[in-house]
Amino acid sequence: MGLFLKDINLKGKTALVTGATKGLGRGAAIALAQVGANIIAVGRNISELKSLGKIIKKLNVKYTSFNCDVNDYKTIKNNITKLKKLDILINNAGTNIPEPFLKVKDSSLETLLNVNTKAVFNIAQLCANQIIKLNKKGGSIINISSIFGLVAGQDRTVYSMTKFGVEGLTKGMALDLAKYNIRVNSVCPNIVLTPRTKKYFANKKYNKYVKESTPLDKIATVSDVATSIAFLASEASSMITGTSIIIDGGWTAK
Amino acid sequence: MFKKINLKGKTALVTGAGKGLGKACAIALAEAGAKVITISRTKSDLAKVDKIIKKTKGSSKSFVCDVTDLDSFKILLKKINNLDILVNNAGTNRPEHFTKVKRGNMEYLTNLNMKAVFNIAQLCAQKMVKAKNRIKIGGSIIHMSSQLGKVGCEGRNVYNMNKFGVEGLARGMACELAKYNIRVNTVCPTFVETPMVKAFFKNKKFKNKMLKNIPLGRIATESDVATAVAFLAADSSAMITGTSLVVDGGWTAQ
Numbered sequence: 001m002g003l004f005l006k007d008i009n010l011k012g013k014t015a016l017v018t019g020a021t022k023g024l025g026r027g028a029a030i031a032l033a034q035v036g037a038n039i040i041a042v043g044r045n046i047s048e049l050k051s052l053g054k055i056i057k058k059l060n061v062k063y064t065s066f067n068c069d070v071n072d073y074k075t076i077k078n079n080i081t082k083l084k085k086l087d088i089l090i091n092n093a094g095t096n097i098p099e100p101f102l103k104v105k106d107s108s109l110e111t112l113l114n115v116n117t118k119a120v121f122n123i124a125q126l127c128a129n130q131i132i133k134l135n136k137k138g139g140s141i142i143n144i145s146s147i148f149g150l151v152a153g154q155d156r157t158v159y160s161m162t163k164f165g166v167e168g169l170t171k172g173m174a175l176d177l178a179k180y181n182i183r184v185n186s187v188c189p190n191i192v193l194t195p196r197t198k199k200y201f202a203n204k205k206y207n208k209y210v211k212e213s214t215p216l217d218k219i220a221t222v223s224d225v226a227t228s229i230a231f232l233a234s235e236a237s238s239m240i241t242g243t244s245i246i247i248d249g250g251w252t253a254k
Numbered sequence: 255m256f257k258k259i260n261l262k263g264k265t266a267l268v269t270g271a272g273k274g275l276g277k278a279c280a281i282a283l284a285e286a287g288a289k290v291i292t293i294s295r296t297k298s299d300l301a302k303v304d305k306i307i308k309k310t311k312g313s314s315k316s317f318v319c320d321v322t323d324l325d326s327f328k329i330l331l332k333k334i335n336n337l338d339i340l341v342n343n344a345g346t347n348r349p350e351h352f353t354k355v356k357r358g359n360m361e362y363l364t365n366l367n368m369k370a371v372f373n374i375a376q377l378c379a380q381k382m383v384k385a386k387n388r389i390k391i392g393g394s395i396i397h398m399s400s401q402l403g404k405v406g407c408e409g410r411n412v413y414n415m416n417k418f419g420v421e422g423l424a425r426g427m428a429c430e431l432a433k434y435n436i437r438v439n440t441v442c443p444t445f446v447e448t449p450m451v452k453a454f455f456k457n458k459k460f461k462n463k464m465l466k467n468i469p470l471g472r473i474a475t476e477s478d479v480a481t482a483v484a485f486l487a488a489d490s491s492a493m494i495t496g497t498s499l500v501v502d503g504g505w506t507a508q
Contacts, residue, residue, distance in 0.1 A: 002285035003310060004278045004480040008259065031256040171507040178469030178504050189493075215432030216495055224493040227257040231485055239444070239478040241470060242507025243500040250432050253425040253496020 006236040011036035014062075014085040015233060018070050018123060019093030021048035023194030024144060027222035028090045028229045030055060035230050037088065038062035042076075044069055070119040080126040086134055088233045089127040091120050092144040094162075096196070098155040109158055116162035121169060124184075128177055138181025140233045143170050145186035147248045154209075167244065174242030183241035185232045190248035192220045216249030259481075259488040261288035265336050266487060268292055269321050269374060270344030272299025274448035275398060278476035279341045279483045284312030286484045291334060292316040293327075293344070321370040324377075331381055338391065339487045340378040342371055343398040345416075347450065349409040360412050367416035371397060372423060379427070383434045392435040394487045397424050399440035401502040421498065428496030437495035439486045444502035445473045469504030 001007055015032045019025035020041035029039050033056045041056075041063070043049050049065040056063040068075045070093045080086075094116045097108040124141060131139040148156050149163030166186060173184040191197055191210050200206050210219060228245045231237055246252060266283045270276035272294030284290045284307045292314055294300050300316035307314040317330045321344045331337075345367045348359045375395060382393045402410050403417030421440060428438040445451045445464055451473070455461040465471065482499045485491055500506060 001477075002282065003306065004282040004477045005259070005285040005484055006477055006481040008256075027255055034256040174504045174507045175469050178471065181470070183470075215429050216435070216437070216493065217432065218493070220493040223255050223257060224491075226255050227490045228494070230256050231490070236481050236485070237478075237501075239470065239472075239474040239501045239503050240482070240499070242504040243502070245494065245499065246497040247491075247493045248497070249493050250428045250496040253428045 008035050008230050008234045008236045010088070010230070010234055013087040014038045014040065015088035015090060016040040016042065016080070016086060016127060017090040017092060018042045021045050021052060023196060024189070024192060024222055024225055025090065025092040026052060027226035028092060031223070031226035031230045032088070032090070032233060033059040033061045035234065036061060037233070038085070040083070041065040042068060042070065042093070070123060071114050073122055076123060077126055080130050083130055083134070086127060086130050087139045089124065089141045090144070090229060090233070091124055091141065093119065094144060096156070096159045098159070098200070100155050101157040104158055112158045112162050116159070117165050120166060124169070124173060128173070128182060131182055132180050138183070141173065141182060141184045142229050142232050143184070143186040145170070145188045145244060147188050147190045147246070147251050149186065149188055149244070150246070150252050170244070171242045178241060183237070185240060185242070186244045187225055187228050187232070188244045188246045188248065189220045189225045190214055190251045192222060192225055194222065213251050214249040215254070218249060220247050220249065257490045257492070259286050259484050259490050261286040261339070261484070261488055264288045264338040265334070266290050266339035266341060267334070267337055267378060268341040268343055270294060271303055272296045274450060275443070275446060275476055275479055276341070276343040277303050278480035279343060280314065281306055281310065281312070282477070282480035282484045283339070283341070283487060284314060285310055286488065288339065288487070290314040293319050293321065293330070295320050321374055322365055324373055327374065327377060331377055334381070336385060337378060337381050338393050340375065340395045341398070341483055341487070342375055342395065344370065345398060347410070347413045349413070349454070351409055352411045355412055363412045363416055367413070368419050371420055375423070375427065379431060379436065382436055389435045392437065392489065392492065395427065395431070395436060395438045396483050396486050397438070397440045399424070399442045399498060401442050401444045401500065401505050403440065403442055403498070404500065404506045424498070425496045432495060437491070439494060439496070440498045441479060441482050441486065442498045442500045442502060443474050443479045444468055444505045446479055447473060447475055467505050468502070469507070472503065474501055474503065
């Protein structure tokens with residue numbers, strides 16, 4: 001820490017990251033490890049968890065992984081309540097099934113609500129309880145939201161419903177957890193190029209739409225989002241709670 | 255993956271740099287490696303800030319100038335070779351009940367908090383776009399807004415009007431300056447430990463009432479805000495434009 005500039009430093013902190021094997025979750029895990037955090041990765045793919053572990057361990061921090069589905073409440077609960085250290089949650093696991101409103105399948109609605117809303121809530125609650133139990137100094141919870149938590153997008157009705165929900169949850173949690181000095185914020189990226197969004201970008205029309213919607217005329221990188229997550233996780237943002245960092249190149253400013 | 259807050263090789267201009275938040279921002283930006291140009295009406299204040307920056311091995315140059323005096327500011331800008339970052343900070347407040355607001359105070363606040371903010375931003379942006387490599391190296395303008403740029407508060411109607419205006423200005427500027435890769439954002443702090451707020455908080459009843467509105471139960475430090483400004487100034491936030499970083503301990507989440 002300088003006189004006025006605070007460091008983004010997570011040495012000695014432990015962060016749990018869901019959806020850690022791919023895209024933003026993987027980026028967040030690596031970025032947090034780069035600034036010193038020990039990482040607990042949650043993901044569904046054993047070999048990807050292992051390869052992430054190799055990268056993280058090279059950064060001289062501890063690495064643990066849970067191979068489980070965020071929808072599997074029993075297993076998740078069992079794992080989280082056994083943790084000996086926990087300061088930070090990156091509540092990242094999420095998905096999307098773009099469909100026009102009139103054609104949204106019941107099964108798609110079910111999947112998105114389960115992953116993006118119910119699992120996000122459950123994991124946040126379990127981790128908050130565990131942080132309170134283990135750590136009197138507080139902590140930081142970051143929910144991965146989206147610009148579609150702030151505005152609508154074509155074929156994104158269910159996704160918007162779930163992400164607007166995450167924005168509401170973030171503010172509500174921030175109020176309830178402030179007395180424990182647990183800060184709760186979200187990050188709202190525009191469309192980041194990840195394994196999940198790769199297929200969208202394959203469509204020329206979609207590419208054009210994203211380009212035209214983003215004043216800065218570029219898509220966010222995983223590194224852009226992971227850096228904001230690290231900032232929110234650290235004491236550099238110790239007065240920031242109940243809000244969102246919008247990483248959208250001006251998409252929602254219009 | 256993680257992008258450090260690093261301003262080496264950048265030149266930043268900070269208005270209202272003699273005291274409070276401006277002073278903290280100037281020092282924080284210098285700590286992050288920027289060459290800082292400090293502006294204030296009071297020479298002795300600037301000398302103190304320069305001394306601190308020198309002590310921390312930073313680089314700074316100061317100019318005595320009233321930001322409402324456009325001609326002087328124009329002359330000053332001519333003396334500067336390059337500009338990458340503007341912290342548009344100079345501002346003040348004169349709290350009065352709406353029905354009792356004196357016209358002179360409304361004029362004074364609006365001239366400083368809106369007119370000068372606009373003019374300084376325009377002049378600096380004109381200077382910034384002239385750099386041939388601007389698109390490559392980018393630029394960043396940060397307006398000092400307030401939580402009162404987001405929500406109302408008793409006795410703050412003029413300040414509310416001014417700061418909501420600054421929020422609008424930031425979004426408009428972000429859309430127009432994106433093509434030069436100049437990002438424009440605001441920082442919205444809650445009450446901060448500054449000379450201005452210390453004067454308001456002499457009224458204990460007011461202080462307690464305000465503290466009740468901050469879920470985290472404390473007011474922000476100058477360092478909290480200056481760190482957020484440095485984050486927005488740096489490439490750590492390369493995809494963030496047209497938005498606000500709310501540093502309010504949860505005030506506006508309610």
